[in-house]
Amino acid sequence: MNITEIKSKFPVFKKNSNLVFLDTAASSLKVDQMINATNNCYTNQYANIHRGNYELSSKLTKYFEDARVKVADYLNVSSKNIIFVKSATEGINLVSSAMSSSYFKDGDEIVLSYLEHHANLIPWHLVNKNIKIVPLNINLKGEILYNELKDKINSKTKLISLTHMSNVTGSITDFEKVRELSKNYNIPLLIDGCQYAPHKKVDLKELDPDFYVFSAHKIYGPSGLGVLYMKDRWIDSFPPYQGGGQMINDVDIESSSYADGYEKFEAGTPPIAPVIGFSSSIDFMKQTGPDEIYNHEMQLHDNALEKLKKINNINIYGTSKNKGAIISFSINGIHNSDLGAMLDKKNIAIRTGHHCCQPLMKFYKISGTSRVSFGVYNTFEDVDYFVDSLEEIIKILQ
Ligand SMILES: Cc1ncc(COP(=O)(O)O)c(C=O)c1O
Numbered sequence: 001m002n003i004t005e006i007k008s009k010f011p012v013f014k015k016n017s018n019l020v021f022l023d024t025a026a027s028s029l030k031v032d033q034m035i036n037a038t039n040n041c042y043t044n045q046y047a048n049i050h051r052g053n054y055e056l057s058s059k060l061t062k063y064f065e066d067a068r069v070k071v072a073d074y075l076n077v078s079s080k081n082i083i084f085v086k087s088a089t090e091g092i093n094l095v096s097s098a099m100s101s102s103y104f105k106d107g108d109e110i111v112l113s114y115l116e117h118h119a120n121l122i123p124w125h126l127v128n129k130n131i132k133i134v135p136l137n138i139n140l141k142g143e144i145l146y147n148e149l150k151d152k153i154n155s156k157t158k159l160i161s162l163t164h165m166s167n168v169t170g171s172i173t174d175f176e177k178v179r180e181l182s183k184n185y186n187i188p189l190l191i192d193g194c195q196y197a198p199h200k201k202v203d204l205k206e207l208d209p210d211f212y213v214f215s216a217h218k219i220y221g222p223s224g225l226g227v228l229y230m231k232d233r234w235i236d237s238f239p240p241y242q243g244g245g246q247m248i249n250d251v252d253i254e255s256s257s258y259a260d261g262y263e264k265f266e267a268g269t270p271p272i273a274p275v276i277g278f279s280s281s282i283d284f285m286k287q288t289g290p291d292e293i294y295n296h297e298m299q300l301h302d303n304a305l306e307k308l309k310k311i312n313n314i315n316i317y318g319t320s321k322n323k324g325a326i327i328s329f330s331i332n333g334i335h336n337s338d339l340g341a342m343l344d345k346k347n348i349a350i351r352t353g354h355h356c357c358q359p360l361m362k363f364y365k366i367s368g369t370s371r372v373s374f375g376v377y378n379t380f381e382d383v384d385y386f387v388d389s390l391e392e393i394i395k396i397l398q
Contacts, residue, residue, distance in 0.1 A: 001296050006288065007377050011035065020348040020382045024218070024375030025167050025195060025326050031220040031284045038222060038277035049272055050246055064272060067279035071227055074282050075212070077204045081235065083228040083262045084270055088194045089119040091213035091228035092161075094265060095190060096123035098238035099159070106130040108158040111149070111187075114138045114363045115166040115173075118356040120192045124161070131158075138363065142169030142318035146177040153185055160189050164196035168355050168369065169318020170301075170326030172196065175207055188234075194218060198375075199297060199324050201290040204229055216274060220376070221281035225274035228265075235261060244268040288376060297325035297374040300383055304372065307387040311394065317369055325374035328355075334397045336370045342393045348386055 007013050009032045012021075021029055041063075047056035049064050065079075072079035085091045106129050112121065113136040124133060134152045137145045144162070153160075160182050165172045175191070182189045188210035193202060197214040204212055211234070216225040230238075240247055240258050244267035249257040258264045285293070305327055308314055313332035330336055336352035343350055351371045354361045361367060372386065 001288070001292050001376075003296070003377070003379050007379075009033070009284070010377050013377070016347070018347050020346075020378075020385055022372040022374065022378070022382070022386060023349045023351045024198070024378075025371065025373035026351050027217045027223065028198060028220045028375050029377060030222075031281060033280040033284055034221055034277045037280035038273050041273045041276040045276070046273070048269055060272065060276075063279075064270070064275055067275045070279050070282050074286065075202055075204045075229060076206070077229060080261055081229055081231065083230060083265045084275055085226040085228050085265075086224055086271060087217075087226040088192065088213040088215040089123075089226070091211075091226045092119055092190070092192065093123045093126075094228060094241040095211050095213075095230075095234075095238075096127055097241055098234075100127040100129060102237065102239055104129040104131050104158060107156060108132070109134050109154070109156045111136060111152055111157055111160045111162075113144050113162055113173075114359050115142065115144065115163050115169065115171060116161075116357070116359070117163065117167055117192065117194070118358070119194075120161055120163060120190075121359070132156075135359075136162075138171075138360075140364075141320045142166060142171040142323075143320045144171075144173060146174065149178065149181050153181060153187065157185065157187050160187055161192070162190075163192045163194075164202075165193075165199070165324045165326075166318065166357075166360075167195045167326065167373075168328050168357050168360055168371065169320065170195075170323040170328075170373075171318055171320040172322045172324060174322065175209075179208060195324060195326070199290065200294050210234060216278040216281065219278075219281050220284055221278040222271075222274035225271045225278055230262075230265075235264070238265075240264050240267065242267040246270075293376045294324070296376065297378070300374045300378050300380065301325035301327065303380060304374075304383045304387065307383070308390075311387075311391065313398075317364055317366075326371060327373075328369035328371045330366065330369050331394055331398075334394065336368050338397060339370050339390070339393060342397070343386070343389060346385075346389045348389055350386075 049061040069079040190211040191209045193214040198219040212229040217223040247267040317328040340352035
């Protein structure tokens with residue numbers, strides 16, 4: 001991969017050429033073709049979609065629906081199973097809300113893991129039935145203990161909801177091990193793909209979950225847009241999440257009936273420009289190649305890990321062999337937020353804190369970590385500068 005060429009596609013580096021951005025897991029930098037497509041949408045194409053019987057509206061409606069097809073093709077599924085939401089968080093809330101009113105019964109159980117982001121925990125806490133959360137334990141490497149699955153599943157288990165890749169440890173979940181059991185026991189599977197989808201090819205036909213969610217802003221795309229893949233069975237049986245324009249079949253003053261298919265879940269004016277922009281982020285991913293992106297990021301990860309391991313008093317959280325390019329660490333005697341602030345003075349952006357994973361922090365008996373996460377635009381020079389700066393800061397702070 002020609003990183004100089006790739007970096008030139010990220011306009012932030014034009015004015016801030018020395019920026020070392022190591023916080024892609026929180027949100028990625030933005031690629032020019034996405035910015036240009038969004039700009040063009042607002043400048044030349046904009047009208048509300050689906051309702052207008054004039055050219056601007058009907059053309060943009062077509063581009064919007066073409067984008068749905070592009071996202072679906074990228075995931076190797078049908079566009080009728082793709083629902084646009086405002087974020088991955090909203091996608092999971094949609095599923096939990098629908099399951100809350102139409103699926104769960106008191107006494108049901110959900111299997112999750114200690115790796116989950118709050119976005120895949122709290123929506124289940126909000127379920128208005130008395131359901132039990134059954135957590136899968138992990139080991140110190142940050143790997144799910146798959147051998148627990150069999151014992152934790154029973155006739156009351158109504159959902160398995162797991163992250164595809166941890167935003168703290170980078171561990172990648174082995175869904176072959178999960179899928180076999182979930183299929184045998186006929187338990188639906190939700191996969192939180194927020195951290196995996198930006199870095200590796202996602203083939204939903206192969207993975208075969210009932211639900212898959214991710215956010216566009218972590219894939220060089222716009223904020224304000226999430227993608228929720230849902231199998232037909234659930235699209236047909238779930239009630240709407242929100243009510244409003246577009247999701248209807250017929251409305252009377254006292255009652256209404258709803259559209260079939262994904263439209264039922266897209267009430268109101270959708271995130272039009274973000275969807276148009278995201279279509280170009282998908283083009284960027286296809287042109288660059290998710291596998292190439294993953295290999296490049298993992299080379300940086302391995303190089304950084306090798307160097308970090310040599311630092312005295314460092315703790316590294318998550319050492320699974322099957323992982324993505326995220327490293328969480330702490331240095332004894334130094335507060336993570338001091339480290340983050342000092343690195344920021346050197347134009348290095350990292351993330352510190354609990355990363356919306358408090359149960360995982362409690363598992364490691366810590367309050368937070370410093371986290372570096374790599375994106376397509378990072379270089380070996382970034383790694384060197386980061387590690388050298390870190391060593392300098394440790395000398396000052398210790
Ligand atoms: C693993 C994981 N799941 C869910 C989310 C929530 O994503 P969003 O805030 O875009 O809804 C994040 C965000 O960091 C995440 O890393």
